[in-house]
Amino acid sequence: MELRNDNENTSLIKSVDWLTIIIYLVMVVAGIVTIMSASHNIETGILIDWSNFSGKQIIWAGLSLVIGLVLLLLDRRIYEAYAYPIYGVMIIVLIVTIFIAPDIQGSRSWIKIGSNSIQPAEFAKFATALALAKLFDTYGFALNSWRNYAIAAAIIITPILSIILERETGSALVYTSLIFVLYREGMSGFVLFAALCAITYFVVVLKFAAVIFMGIPLGIFIAFVIIMVLTVVMLAIFVKSFTLTRNVTLAYAASALIVGTLAWFGIEVNGYLYFFTMITATILYLLYGMFHDDMRKILVTIAFVGISVSFIFMVDFAFNNILQPHQQNRIKVTLGIAEDPRGVGYNVNQSKIAIGSGGMWGKGYLNGTQTKLKYVPEQHTDFIFCTIGEEAGFVGTTAVVLAFVALIYRIIGIAERQHTAFGRVYAYCVASYFIFHLAVNIGMVIGLCPVIGIPLPFFSYGGSSLWGFTALLFILLRIDADRKAYGSW
Amino acid sequence: MRKNYNLEKRKYVIGGFITVLVIIYIFQLYVLQLGNEQYKENADNNAFIEKITYPSRGLIYDRKGRLIVYNEPAYDLVMIPRDVHNLDTLEFCNTLRITREDFEKRMEDMRKNPNYSAYIQQTFMSQLTPEDYGRIQEKLYRFPGFFIAQRILRQYNYHAAANVLGCLREVKEEEIKKDNYYRAGDYTGDMGIEKSYEKYLRGVKGKEVLIRDALGKIQGHYNNGANDVEPVAGNDLNLTIDIELQQFGEELMRGKIGAIVCIEPKTGEILALVTSPSYDPALLAGRDRGKNYTALWTDNFKPLFDRSIQGAYPPGSTFKLSQGLIFEQEQVINLSTAYPCHRGFISGGLRVGCHGHGSPITLKPAIQTSCNGYFCWGLKHMLDNRKKYGSTSKAFEVWKNYMVDFGYGYKLNIDIPGENRGFIPNSAYYDKNLGEGKWVANSIISDAIGQGEILATPLQIANMSACIANRGYYITPHVVRKIAGVGVLKKNIERHETRINKEYFEHAVEGMRMSITGGTSRSGNVPGLDICGKTGTAQNPHGRDHSAFMGFAPMNDPKIAVAVYVENGGFGATFGVPIGTLMIEKYLSGKLTRESLASSMSNTSIFSTKAYGAGRPGAKQKEKAKPAEEKTTETPNPSNDGTKE
Structure with missing residues (x-):
């Protein structure tokens, strides 16, 4: 037994993905250093306070190394064999949490253990990933029937609902990122495309509703431009018709030039008139084009254009006529449209000031005033990126963003080298979580995304978040280390 | 399991999505951090308060070295408008014994000043009486954004030579525009040598750079006071006057x-x-x-x-x-x-x-x-x-x-x-x-x-x-x-x-x-x-x-x-x-x-x-x-020379 273990450990050192571990360690250390600055008390000057965030984060990081090591040493088969039971237990824990967690600012997602709290939602991530991986690893399973779609969706939606009931919407939304996994495993690309389009239209139409441009709301204007660009893109890469693409592009460019020239001379063309003319002309031209090219694909394109235009007006109409004013306002504030300097808007405003004041090289470690003086709320947790922006400048923020991109690329690389669906799906789940956290956390801090309270992995203060991501990553490393042994063609 | 190469290509779509996203984010970071200086100014305005410290005005001596004019501290009630939150106006007015209209008028006058800024110290009321000073000092913590600034007041050992000495008055708008030494509420010489020697007498203002947290609480001197400037007292004058x-x-x-x-x-x-x-x-x-x-x-x-x-x-x-x-x-x-x-x-x-x-x-x-x-x-x-x-x-x-x-x-x-x-x-x-x-x-x-x-x-x-x-x-x-x-x-x-x-x-x-x-x-x-x-x-x-x-x-x-x-x-x-x-x-x-x-x-x-x-x-x-004489005519001519020159 001992001998075998030695062999196994030797092979583990050889086969484990060291690049990922290095990125992980660098990020955890960078995270601790940043938290030390964010929670640095300028009155006492104490850098590491064992009773405060900086000291605790060092303890959490130490423990996470232990957790990582244990998970790395466990047999891969345990993860496969116990995927569903782990998932089941986590769902039960999530539901139990709703009832036993104390109310912290309306959220019931934290379980108190001694003087510390733990957030089960963070651990449900790897459990869900394991369950989904296990599902796709089932012999003969593929996304080719409504039934299979439903099972996959159920695995994803169950934790979402549980966490929503805990009133921790941000953490719940993280699971929607698993749509990338479904896409990779065969779901039609149109679903992903449609989802992205819908989100884009929704945000654009509402965010720029107040400005009038060419006689129509700027949001509608931008949305139309997006539709026209996407139409061209679809003709090029989906329909793959050179003639159609060229003609439509030329028509759009020429018309834009004419409208722009008229505007130069002070003649303003009404936006609705222009866009309806162009869209109608496009559809008529594509109907004519059906006789020469792939009819089905052109019809899909026409449908896309039609649905997009309808969706834009639906959003506009629904928002203004169906929602109550206070509901409208909440959405507006979330999207950063309405001024709310002391509420959500205040946070984003101060966080932009903090980042913007950093300049190229930043103000230097511990020299940030915005973050030190607590102008940015939640700066050691959700808004930790501000401290980096203020003290390390553009160089620091770019470095952190690129480090995350490198990690995500690496995980996708790991996913694609797996020989089993279990390994691949699990890896894509991990990648999806990181994509979502990166996009939403940094997006909200720099004012591009609505404020959704989720942490920046490895940087934000908190044991649950750190341990959750550590678990995700080290289980992946364990699975990856054994990929050759489990290769099955 | 058979590898599906067609699906594997989808990794490029996912990777491309991340790439586009990150390019947008880095562009936004570029705009925020390198695009303009506005955010830096905002951050400084948030965090730093420059508090003016007034120099002691030059003393005035006569030709024999006798002290004629000296200084005594006076107290002004000043405010930083941006820090004033939830002011209980009624209570405030009662403490200072002023009417609501007077309060509104003072605020209005303050805002009309050309140098007005919500971030900069403004004088609400100058030269508080000892009674007002006592009352407001006690309750000051209830009026965030207001504080007391010490100023100097001229005192006179000899009640003479008013025409030579002149006096001090608050600066006028034109003067603030002309000379950036002054801020609204400052004093400047009016008439006499207080005016003609103003540049020597006034000295150089000092400043304290304080840092303030999000709650408006002063956290102390920025950089341990390294950025503070001590005021330089004005030059004393020796007069030719006896x-x-x-x-x-x-x-x-x-x-x-x-x-x-x-x-x-x-x-x-x-x-x-x-x-x-x-x-x-x-x-x-x-x-x-x-x-x-x-x-x-x-x-x-x-x-x-x-x-x-x-x-x-x-x-x-x-x-x-x-x-x-x-x-x-x-x-x-x-x-x-x-x-x-x-x-x-x-x-x-x-x-x-x-x-x-x-x-x-x-x-x-x-x-x-x-x-x-x-x-x-x-x-x-x-x-x-x-x-x-x-x-x-x-x-x-x-x-x-x-x-x-x-x-x-x-x-x-x-x-x-x-x-x-x-x-x-x-x-x-x-x-x-x-x-x-x-x-x-x-x-x-x-x-x-x-x-x-x-x-x-x-x-x-x-x-x-x-x-x-x-x-x-x-x-x-x-x-x-x-x-x-x-x-x-x-x-x-x-x-x-x-x-x-x-x-x-x-x-x-x-x-x-x-x-x-x-x-x-x-x-x-x-x-x-x-x-x-x-x-x-x-x-x-x-x-x-x-x-x-x-x-x-x-x-x-x-x-x-x-x-x-x-x-x-x-x-x-x-x-x-x-x-x-x-x-x-x-x-x-x-x-x-x-x-x-x-x-x-x-x-x-x-x-x-x-x-x-x-x-x-x-x-x-x-x-x-000294009961003055009501006499409107001259005294007997001491020269007893009745002739007209």
């Missing part, structure tokens, strides 16, 4: 309208610059400044008007000395030239009256007896000398240039603002008013005796006296002797030469000495002081003649030159001579041999004290302390 002489002069002038100017001839240093009526400078230093200022401004006797440098009067017979000097220099006369004067100058139907004295008369006796005829003849002969000058007009220009050399007709550039230049006509003036070529010596003959168009300030008369005492030059008269740390200002001690021979000045001096020993000024003869003097009685078309005197002493080593001008005082000998010689005596010997004369002078009012006192702040207390 404050006791000044006080004595103001005492002598009590109840009279006019001025006394005393100058040390050798240096141009002004020993006393008295204007009357005057006021206690402390009235314009406290919380009641506004009220007091209005009262002084509306006072019928215009105490804010500094008659010593702003009043332009006909110099009367004091002017004759300058005439004698010019005529001698221009060879119109010499010491033995004698002119007839039978009770006046009579020429071509014109008559300028004079009084009884021997005739014909030469220069020195003419000065001694203040003969009108002599100087009229002198001017006539000068202006009529076509052979030498070509025309009356040209001759008059020569005359005028000598007058300008004596310091008449232009500002002497004393270092206090508001000086009047007096008036010396030139040929162009008469050409315009009498017609070109239509005027002759007789038309303007009264210029020779300091009447007609001639106007001079008491300062110019005193300066003429100093010029004679110096036998031919004067130094720009000034009130500041030395600025601590800077020294003596060159422009203050410029030497001006007259183009007249020294020996002619000796003649003038001897004439003035004779006037004291046995002429119109003889009542001012104090044994041992060798006073030289000249009376003046200026005709006043609006009422009684003005009483004037100019003189200096001692004769051969002059230490003090003096000019006295008392409006409606009658003969020069009535007020001018006694007041002028008392000033000389006080300064030279430090004690008075003629105490009763001094008190008789101080207690003589030549206008109704009722009118004088009306509306004057502080007048009531004065009246209580």
Whole structure:
């Protein structure tokens, strides 16, 4: 037994993905250093306070190394064999949490253990990933029937609902990122495309509703431009018709030039008139084009254009006529449209000031005033990126963003080298979580995304978040280390 | 499991999605961090408060080192508008005992200031009373954004020389725009040396850079105070004024309208610059400044008007000395030239009256007896000398240039603002008013005796006296002797030469000495002081003649030159001579041999004290302390010389 273990450990050192571990360690250390600055008390000057965030984060990081090591040493088969039971237990824990967690600012997602709290939602991530991986690893399973779609969706939606009931919407939304996994495993690309389009239209139409441009709301204007660009893109890469693409592009460019020239001379063309003319002309031209090219694909394109235009007006109409004013306002504030300097808007405003004041090289470690003086709320947790922006400048923020991109690329690389669906799906789940956290956390801090309270992995203060991501990553490393042994063609 | 290569390509879509996203994010970071400086400014405005620390204003000493003006702390209630949250206005107003409307008005006024910024300290109320200070100090924690700023208030050891010292007032909008030293609510010098030496007195403001957290709590000094700047105290001033002489002069002038100017001839240093009526400078230093200022401004006797440098009067017979000097220099006369004067100058139907004295008369006796005829003849002969000058007009220009050399007709550039230049006509003036070529010596003959168009300030008369005492030059008269740390200002001690021979000045001096020993000024003869003097009685078309005197002493080593001008005082000998010689005596010997004369002078009012006192702040207390005489007429003429000069 001992001998075998030695062999196994030797092979583990050889086969484990060291690049990922290095990125992980660098990020955890960078995270601790940043938290030390964010929670640095300028009155006492104490850098590491064992009773405060900086000291605790060092303890959490130490423990996470232990957790990582244990998970790395466990047999891969345990993860496969116990995927569903782990998932089941986590769902039960999530539901139990709703009832036993104390109310912290309306959220019931934290379980108190001694003087510390733990957030089960963070651990449900790897459990869900394991369950989904296990599902796709089932012999003969593929996304080719409504039934299979439903099972996959159920695995994803169950934790979402549980966490929503805990009133921790941000953490719940993280699971929607698993749509990338479904896409990779065969779901039609149109679903992903449609989802992205819908989100884009929704945000654009509402965010720029107040400005009038060419006689129509700027949001509608931008949305139309997006539709026209996407139409061209679809003709090029989906329909793959050179003639159609060229003609439509030329028509759009020429018309834009004419409208722009008229505007130069002070003649303003009404936006609705222009866009309806162009869209109608496009559809008529594509109907004519059906006789020469792939009819089905052109019809899909026409449908896309039609649905997009309808969706834009639906959003506009629904928002203004169906929602109550206070509901409208909440959405507006979330999207950063309405001024709310002391509420959500205040946070984003101060966080932009903090980042913007950093300049190229930043103000230097511990020299940030915005973050030190607590102008940015939640700066050691959700808004930790501000401290980096203020003290390390553009160089620091770019470095952190690129480090995350490198990690995500690496995980996708790991996913694609797996020989089993279990390994691949699990890896894509991990990648999806990181994509979502990166996009939403940094997006909200720099004012591009609505404020959704989720942490920046490895940087934000908190044991649950750190341990959750550590678990995700080290289980992946364990699975990856054994990929050759489990290769099955 | 079979690998699906078609699906594997989807990794590029997912990777592409991330790439596009990250490019957008990095672009946004670029815009935020490198795109503009606005965020940096916002961050600094959030975190740093610059608190101004005011320097101590320069102290003012007299020529003997006696402290005249010093500082005492005062408290202003200031605010940083952006930090004011949830102000309980009612409570706030009650604490300060102000009305809601007053509160609104103060806020409104503050916002109108050109330098207003919600991030910068603004003065809400200046110079709190001790009671207000006590009440607000106790409750200050309940009004976030408000705090107390310590300022300085001028205090006065001597309640005299208000016209010299000036006072402080809040800066005006234009001044804030012109000089970025000032912020709304700051003080600046107003009138007197407080104004003209403002740049030296005010010092350099300091600042404390404090850091403030999101709750508005001050966390301490930024960078451990390394960015703080200590205020630099203003420069102290040493005046040329002898404050006791000044006080004595103001005492002598009590109840009279006019001025006394005393100058040390050798240096141009002004020993006393008295204007009357005057006021206690402390009235314009406290919380009641506004009220007091209005009262002084509306006072019928215009105490804010500094008659010593702003009043332009006909110099009367004091002017004759300058005439004698010019005529001698221009060879119109010499010491033995004698002119007839039978009770006046009579020429071509014109008559300028004079009084009884021997005739014909030469220069020195003419000065001694203040003969009108002599100087009229002198001017006539000068202006009529076509052979030498070509025309009356040209001759008059020569005359005028000598007058300008004596310091008449232009500002002497004393270092206090508001000086009047007096008036010396030139040929162009008469050409315009009498017609070109239509005027002759007789038309303007009264210029020779300091009447007609001639106007001079008491300062110019005193300066003429100093010029004679110096036998031919004067130094720009000034009130500041030395600025601590800077020294003596060159422009203050410029030497001006007259183009007249020294020996002619000796003649003038001897004439003035004779006037004291046995002429119109003889009542001012104090044994041992060798006073030289000249009376003046200026005709006043609006009422009684003005009483004037100019003189200096001692004769051969002059230490003090003096000019006295008392409006409606009658003969020069009535007020001018006694007041002028008392000033000389006080300064030279430090004690008075003629105490009763001094008190008789101080207690003589030549206008109704009722009118004088009306509306004057502080007048009531004065009246209580010393019941003023209701006398509106003069005291018995001490010179018992009933003749008109």
